Amino acid sequence: MKSSSRGFLTALTSLAVILGLAAIPPAASAGENGTDEETPRETTGDAAGTSAMDMVAAMQPGWNLGNTLDAVGEDETAWGNPRVTRRQLAAIRAQGFESIRIPVTWNAHQGGAPDHTINPAHLDRVEEVVDQALDEGFHVMINIHHDSWQWVMNLPRDYDAVMARYTASWEQIAETFRDAPPELSFESVNEPYFEGSSGAAHDAELLHDLNTTFHGIVRDSGGNNADRLLVLTTLHAAHEQERLDELVETFDELDDPHLAATIHYYGFWPFSVNVAGHTRYEQDSRRDMVETFDRLHDTFVSRGIPVIIGEYGLLGFDRHTGTVQQGEKLKFFEDFGHQARIRDLTTMWWDNGQHFDRRALEWNDPALYRQISTSWTTASATASTDQIFVRGSAPVTDAEITLDTAGHTLTAVRHGSRELRRGTAYTLNGDRLTISAATLSRLTARGGQGVNATLTLEFSGGAPWDVRIITHETPQLSNASGTTNSLVIPTRFNGDQLATMEAVYADGGNAGPHDWTSFKEFEAAFSPDYEAGRITLPSAFFNGVRDDSTVNLTFHFWSGDTVTYTLTRSGNTVTGTAG
Structure with a gap:
């Protein structure tokens, strides 16, 4: 996922949909049983006597060893992850993952034409890691990864040379692993795209050539490759119909x-x-997921062709896992697991080191892992929010949140080990949970700003849902000066957290990048630092701001508070004024 091409291409596609330049393809619902009236594709057993559908089902759930053997450079540690060890693989296997995708970039370890010989030491290292993963009981998938944007994309301009290198690469990989057990699968290429093609039809023809060439090379190499599971990708690994x-x-x-x-x-x-005001996992986001998974089911699974979602996550994680607010993030991953499960889709979580700490061998966000892992087998309840804000300078009032119980029943509300008393500390009316003012007053009595307590909502099934009780006041921003390279705004967050930022010119029109919306992109056009007490506007924001202009900013916080701020740009100089 490291390559910036993914975010750019995804952004273009999604932006086209938002602006009405492309229609969202219609898709029929797969339903709870994921059935369709088409005749299923006939499947026969592979070398282990298992059909492709059963093999892929056995790979659920999966995990990506990202930014490691796919790192662009001479060493697998080049992108900050430690060298892979058997202990790491055993630790991730113990988290419940049945398969592991091991992306591999070959470019820096490959000689020139005509042989394009892969460095034996690198090939040996890949084989060593694959063998260790197989020994740990994983189903394993390897591929040609960032080579896609290093040289494969030149296929339209230099067809013969690129195809010769692609062929030589897969001939060597296939020969190395020809006798590996059936639990090893090959993926043709990661997120392929082409520069200089004549258009969509040409792109499709070129990808067809890559996929069929890959198929022929592997099948002709013999051994277990004769009927090994082979994984073929779409253009860009995209999911449009x-x-x-x-x-x-x-x-x-x-x-x-x-x-x-x-x-x-x-x-x-x-x-x-987190751009264009889409701070919450709501209707548009859910519709996109449901329609995508319906298309996958109806196009492939209903015909007996298994589907592997080889990478999934949120694009904002490339910058910071806090780009999307915690509760909204959990709702996305909960629904992702549910929608994939009922359509028989196998999923492989993208992790470039930001989720599972490969040194400490623990999750950086245990609540996220809990939500995802629970979704592999059952649905979990969520709620309209995981935050209750209590203003320190105002009388405390009851707080209400709406539950989405997913068919479960609320069984308890706990603060630590203590169970709150229903009817006094809280009440439940249908799907409306109300926490009493007295309870909130007690939990925030110490008076400090920020999270004062966490309530855990337990249900008859699935994962619990945590609700943080937060004491806050309206944030305060101070005057600042800087340049178009960076403006740092001193900020007293006062217990609150930033949701999004709007930018409009004083004389009308949207300012900053993505000028089709007033709401800017979190961690790209603006970035909060709660510990340091500042909000930074980087050069990426000012690149979209006119010279000699005044820009009115509105900062939206999760409590519902808003704070206005005025920017004045003159040449490369920027000043900011509060209020």
Whole structure:
């Protein structure tokens, strides 16, 4: 996921949809049983006597060893992750993952034409890690990864040379692993795209050539490769109906029962990166997910072609896992697990080191892992929010949140080990949970700003839902001066947290990047630092601001408070004024 091409391409597609430049393809609901009236594709057993559908089902759930063997450079530690060890693999296996995708970038370890020999030491290292993962009981998938944007994308301009290198690469990989057990699968290429093609039809033709060449090389190499599971991707690993239909044509031509399709899913783009005011996991985001998964089911699964979502997550995680607010993030991943499960889609969580700490061998966000892992087997309740704000300078009042119980029943509300008394500390009326003013007063009595307590809502099934009780006052921003390289605004957050920022010119019109919306992109156009007490506007924001202009900013906080701020740009000089 490290490559910036993913975010750019996803952004273009999603922006087109938002602006009405592209229609969202219609999709019929797969329903709870994920059934369809089409005749399923006939599947036969592979080398282990298992159909492709069963093999892919056995890979659920999966995890990505990201930013490691796919790192662009001479060493697997080049992008900040430690060297892979058997102990790390055992630790992630113990988290309940059945499969591991090991992305591999070969470019820096490969000689020139005509042989394109892969450095034996690198090939040996890949084989060592694969063997260790297989020994730990994983199903393993390897691929050609960031080579896609390093040289494969030149296919339209230098067809013969690129195809020769692609062929040589897969011939060596296939020969190395020809006798590996069936639990090892190959993926043709990661997120392919092409520069200089004549258009969509040409792109589809080129990808078809890559996928069929890959298929022929592996099958002809013999050994267990004769019927090893092979995973074929769409263009960009995208999931629009046109891309899926293109891949179906390749499947039909190959007529091989030991194949699976793969795409990547990083959510509805505005929500995924927190732009255009999409701070919450709401209707647009959920519709995008449901329609995507319906398309995958109806196009592939209903015909007996298994689907692997080879990467999933939120694009904003590339910058910071806090780009999307915690509760909204948990709702996204809960629904993702549910929607994939009822449609028989296998999922592989993208982790470039920001989720599982490969040194400490623990989760950086245990609540996120809890939500995701629970979703593999059952639905969990969520709520309209995981935050209750109590203004320190005002009388405390009851607080109400709406539950989405997912068919479960609320069984307890706890503060630590103490269970709150129903009817006095809280009441439940249908899906409306009310925490009493007296309870909130007691929990915030110490008076400090920020999180004063966490309530845990327990249900008859699924994961619990945590609600943080936060004491706050309206944030205060101070005057500041800087340049278009960076403006740092001293900020007293007063217990609150920033949700989004609007930017409009004083004389009208949206300012800053993405000028089709007034709401800017979190951690890209603005970035809060709660510990340091500041909000930073980087050069990326000012690149979209006119010279000699005045910009009115509105900072929206999760408590509901808003704070206005005025920017004046003159040349490369910027001044900011509070109020």
